[in-house]
Amino acid sequence: MAALLEGRVAIVTGAGRGIGRAHALELARHGAAVVVNDHGVTNAGEAAGDSPADEVVAEIEAAGGRAVANGADVADFAQAEAMVRQAVETFGGLDVLVNNAGFVRDRMLVNTSEEEWDAVIRVHLKGHFAPLRHAGAYWRTEAKEGRQRAARVVNTTSGAGLQGSVGQATYSAAKAGIAGLTLVAAQELGRYGVTVNAVAPVAKTRMTEGAFDTSAMALPEDNSPVVAWLASTDSGDVTGRVLEIDGSVLTVETGWAHGPARDAGARWRAADVGPAVRALLAQAPEPEPVYGS
Incomplete structure (x- = not known):
């Protein structure tokens, strides 16, 4: 039986440690050739002086796979373009x-x-936008020249971006933006054979240690089989979705949706808004609590 990702080429950003490293190893295990990107920074984004990407490449090659290291700053537009070009070349x-x-x-x-x-x-x-923009342009050109690929994008959002998280306003805003970007990219790139989905992984990593109790959290590699499937040709009927992965629990996030509505038939009067909003809220489901609240 052929491997799930045999013959496919993948870029994984932030793949030197944690969840990204687990993704790179999992994709390679299923047969993909992997560009292992890591800019070599600390958990706070400060220069660390070294990148663990080479170690991940060596691990993949030792297992018989194919991989190459990349040190691009994925939020640098030109470096993101060069990273896509490196994969192709x-x-x-x-x-x-x-x-x-x-x-x-x-x-x-x-x-x-x-x-x-x-x-x-x-x-x-921006670190999601820049690689996606250049990969999308490549796939558009391939499609227009009669070489349409069964391309897959897997973005990374978070429960912080979907439900909010006290003490993480900036991170939550960025991750919510990624969820929105996923929806738009799925629609725009679908014509070129590209699916775009996002995962919200839950795992014990550098980013979660110290923020709260991680003793019961899943391991980084527990998220990667879902990413491997989303990267495969078998997932072509799934796009514009967000999947939360929490150990053995896989959840489809439903996101924002139109709820109860009331039509005033004319321009709303300020005095009427309060009673109308309260009546509508009484019909709507309660929002999920913000993490840490």
């Missing part, structure tokens, strides 16, 4: 993009600095 194409890179700088909202906000939004949100 090294392995002959690109089929899968797993956007995973990120870091946290947790602060209560009123203590968050402008620099902290900009840094977290940049690496998570």
